[in-house]
Amino acid sequence: MRLLIMGPPGAGKGTQAARIAGYCNVPHISTGDIFRAAIKADTELGMKLKGYLDAGQLVPDAVTIEVIKERLKEPDCIRGFLLDGFPRTIPQAEALDRMLVDLGVRLSAVLNIAVSPEALLQRLTGRRICRKCGTPYHVVFNPPAVPGVCDRCGGELYQRSDDTEETVKERLEVYTKQTAPLLEYYRKQRLLKEINGELDIEDVWKEIQGVLRGLC
Ligand SMILES: [Zn+2]
Helix, strand or coil, rough: CCEEEEECCCCCCHHHHHHHHHHHCCCCHHHHHHHHHHHHCCHHHHHHHHHHHHHCCCHHHHHHHHHHHHHHHHHHHCCEEEECCCCCCHHHHHHHHHHHHHHCCCCCCEEEEECHHHHHHHHHHHEEEEECCEEEEECCCCCCCCCCCCCCCCCEEEEHHHHHCCCHHHHHHHHHHHHHHHHHHHCCCCCCCEEECCCCCCHHHHHHHHHHHHHH
């Protein structure tokens, strides 16, 4: 099974990606994870990446593409793979198509975990974190017993600056603008499978399993 998973921040993509990788017995390849690991291990790639980040620049497509190309040649990818965080742009998607041709394989499906902007806004702006122990809460979905107070340590709960309405709206706009052409790209190739990400985690998973079974 060769899969891509897409979904906006707050759609629960990470949870579902881990389950899919386990269910299909394929490696979960996340560009974010690869980049973080490379930086931590101080590899040649890691130093290059750190250079871009320190300079406040995006990692160029060519670098990301090269990283994925190498990763897909690893023996564990023979069974298949689940790509997460790649491709993010049309040039990356086209590069992936060329890689797959070279490897003599095809994508099985692109799973898009779709959640409306309104629902995402509610999910993301409702997050609160304990200042003392870091326990996460949500004002609607996982509220503490006493508003604003941590159940575990009595610490004060706060909202990360990333989670304010203005910042979340901006992030979602960037995401939508960036991914709309990609979704269209895979829709045209008849690979796109829309998953209703507004259901609860277990029901989203059931929907995904239904899609995966249809691919076998
Ligand atoms: Zn706490």
